[in-house]
Amino acid sequence: xxxxxxxxxLAAKSGQARLAPGEIVDAYPDLVMSHTxxxxxxxxxxxIGATRLYDPDRxxxxxxxxxxxxxxxxxxxxxxxxxxxxxHGIRKFYDVDAxxxxxxxxxxxxxxxxxxxVGTDSHCTIYGALGALGTGIGYTxxxxxxxxxxxxxxxxTTIKFVLNGRFGTGVSAKDLxxxxxxxxxxxxxxxxxxxxxxxxxxxxxxxERMTVANLAMEMGAKCVFVPPDARxxxxxRERLEHFENYQPVLADPDAxxxxxxxxxxxxxxxxxxxxxxxENTKPIGEVVGTRIDQAFLGSCANGKYEDLEIAARxxxxxxxxxxxxxxxxxxxxxxxxxxxxxxxxxxxxxxGALVTNPGCSACAGDGGMMADGEVxxxxxxxxxLGRMGSNKSSIYLSSPATxxxxxxxGAIADPREFM
Amino acid sequence: xxxxxxxxxxxxxxxxxxxNSDIIIAGRYLIYIDPEELAKHAFEMLGEGFPAKLREYPxxxxxxxxxxxxxxxxxxxxIKGLGIxxxxxxxxxxxxxxxxxxxxxxxxxxxxxxxxxxxxxxxDIDLAKGRITHAGREYSFPQIPPSVRKILELGxxxxxxxxxxxxxx
Numbered sequence: 001x002x003x004x005x006x007x008x009x010l011a012a013k014s015g016q017a018r019l020a021p022g023e024i025v026d027a028y029p030d031l032v033m034s035h036t037x038x039x040x041x042x043x044x045x046x047x048i049g050a051t052r053l054y055d056p057d058r059x060x061x062x063x064x065x066x067x068x069x070x071x072x073x074x075x076x077x078x079x080x081x082x083x084x085x086x087x088h089g090i091r092k093f094y095d096v097d098a099x100x101x102x103x104x105x106x107x108x109x110x111x112x113x114x115x116x117x118v119g120t121d122s123h124c125t126i127y128g129a130l131g132a133l134g135t136g137i138g139y140t141x142x143x144x145x146x147x148x149x150x151x152x153x154x155x156x157t158t159i160k161f162v163l164n165g166r167f168g169t170g171v172s173a174k175d176l177x178x179x180x181x182x183x184x185x186x187x188x189x190x191x192x193x194x195x196x197x198x199x200x201x202x203x204x205x206x207x208e209r210m211t212v213a214n215l216a217m218e219m220g221a222k223c224v225f226v227p228p229d230a231r232x233x234x235x236x237r238e239r240l241e242h243f244e245n246y247q248p249v250l251a252d253p254d255a256x257x258x259x260x261x262x263x264x265x266x267x268x269x270x271x272x273x274x275x276x277x278x279e280n281t282k283p284i285g286e287v288v289g290t291r292i293d294q295a296f297l298g299s300c301a302n303g304k305y306e307d308l309e310i311a312a313r314x315x316x317x318x319x320x321x322x323x324x325x326x327x328x329x330x331x332x333x334x335x336x337x338x339x340x341x342x343x344x345x346x347x348x349x350x351x352g353a354l355v356t357n358p359g360c361s362a363c364a365g366d367g368g369m370m371a372d373g374e375v376x377x378x379x380x381x382x383x384x385l386g387r388m389g390s391n392k393s394s395i396y397l398s399s400p401a402t403x404x405x406x407x408x409x410g411a412i413a414d415p416r417e418f419m
Numbered sequence: 420x421x422x423x424x425x426x427x428x429x430x431x432x433x434x435x436x437x438x439n440s441d442i443i444i445a446g447r448y449l450i451y452i453d454p455e456e457l458a459k460h461a462f463e464m465l466g467e468g469f470p471a472k473l474r475e476y477p478x479x480x481x482x483x484x485x486x487x488x489x490x491x492x493x494x495x496x497x498i499k500g501l502g503i504x505x506x507x508x509x510x511x512x513x514x515x516x517x518x519x520x521x522x523x524x525x526x527x528x529x530x531x532x533x534x535x536x537x538x539x540x541x542x543d544i545d546l547a548k549g550r551i552t553h554a555g556r557e558y559s560f561p562q563i564p565p566s567v568r569k570i571l572e573l574g575x576x577x578x579x580x581x582x583x584x585x586x587x588x
Contacts, residue, residue: 024566121489122490139452140492140522140577141492144580148584187487187510190510190513365446365447382439382441382489384441386464387445391466
């Protein structure tokens with residue numbers, strides 16, 4: 001009987017020939033990522049009296065959630081993280097200028113197919129865009145992996161998503177994922193792996209695959225996979241230090257899936273997640289006209305270059321509604337540079353956008369906080385109560401195209417009107 | 420401290436489905452890791468009375484997917500800081516499940532109890548026997564895997580690491 005990608009990767013990382021769902025193994029991750037939370041893991045290390053790391057080259061540290069430091073406390077915590085990285089010779093250390101950890105690690109060739117990656121962030125599932133098993137853990141467990149090199153993992157069952165056809169105009173990976181989260185619910189993939197296959201996949205850009213793998217976390221996925229293909233290889237050829245070791249891990253044709261979900265992409269329309277749960281999704285038609293005070297274009301879900309470009313295409317030559325604050329946060333320094341060179345940044349600024357430095361920004365409450373009664377439209381992945389400020393404010397989630405159209409109108413708008 | 424020894428008894432506070440970790444502890448408080456400090460702000464997004472009223476209940480009961488969303492470990496720490504001894508839910512989000520074990524917070528999966536129980540009801544949890552008693556009825560629940568239970572028994576992962584890791588340089 002064949003195996004899924006999750007089964008194969010967990011078997012390889014725990015020294016087993018094969019594994020079945022439900023088995024518990026000690027697995028050795030290739031990479032353990034910690035972001036702004038790093039100081040907490042350092043404090044645990046001190047508390048347990050550990051001084052040595054299992055392998056410093058398996059650590060990646062990116063200071064992204066609050067960048068630069070907004071208070072003295074943040075400054076002190078970042079100093080702790082920096083000192084730790086220096087002391088232990090962590091080569092994959094990125095400071096507050098780099099951007100969002102997930103994007104930075106992928107852009108810089110630290111993630112490859114078949115890798116097991118854990119980190120202090122639920123959206124580690126995004127690494128599945130490149131065929132790696134990524135999953136979130138807490139900061140104490142990060143310390144444990146730093147020191148012991150391993151952690152216990154349960155082999156998940158897998159849901160197969162079959163995506164067929166092409167997106168219609170104004171519809172993108174974000175709309176697909178909001179549709180799926182609404183359909184399956186916030187725990188539709190709970191404790192499970194999700195594999196995305198189908199004839200739509202070869203055409204899907206790496207940027208869109210990242211959106212897919214990122215958002216699948218919002219239906220509870222433990223890990224997500226877009227099976228590596230020619231696009232994956234092309235993306236990694238220019239990034240991996242040793243591309244000659246590139247070896248995709250694919251599911252066997254006779255692998256066992258718990259469930260199969262088929263989606264015809266051409267039938268999808270722009271979707272919006274309404275307050276205060278991501279699963280509370282509606283087709284755009286049902287929310288058009290909802291007034292917004294703030295529009296946030298950014299995050300690991302949709303702060304990539306392609307996302308900025310899509311918004312810029314809609315905003316080019318237009319002005320946003322004067323009642324709207326449009327915040328644009330490029331996901332990483334590389335994205336910022338690319339958007340600068342291509343003119344995307346200028347287009348956005350001329351339309352009325354406030355462009356911030358790369359990082360998690362408003363999605364993590366680092367700037368862009370909202371007052372009582374205010375409404376934000378956001379391209380991020382969460383709209384939980386109070387996540388962007390007051391517990392009397394509300395957050396809607398959409399694609400970059402819907403966000404750009406809505407910023408112009410001052411209310412949630414259908415992007416197809418502008419295309 | 421043995422988390423598995425004494426039965427846990429008391430009145431329950433009841434939540435619904437999909438209580439996310441942003442609700443349990445907002446991102447702005449992740450600058451803390453101390454349970455007492457975190458507990459002061461636990462569930463405060465839910466408005467007036469929180470978190471104070473939760474201090475009266477030693478057991479939380481919730482629906483599906485408790486602790487979903489962010490992987491922030493402080494969600495488990497904050498609940499522990501409130502003095503809550505156990506969380507019984509129809510199901511847990513996997514990051515919360517791990518974080519609870521790693522923080523030494525007892526968690527029990529029991530969808531039947533969630534359906535049966537009302538806020539303020541008395542509930543008795545016997546971890547060793549895998550049994551909950553409520554209103555004269557008994558409910559069984561799956562035990563945490565034995566290899567993982569050791570972490571909980573020692574009061575969390577930091578204690579476990581201290582006891583099991585050779586830390587000399």
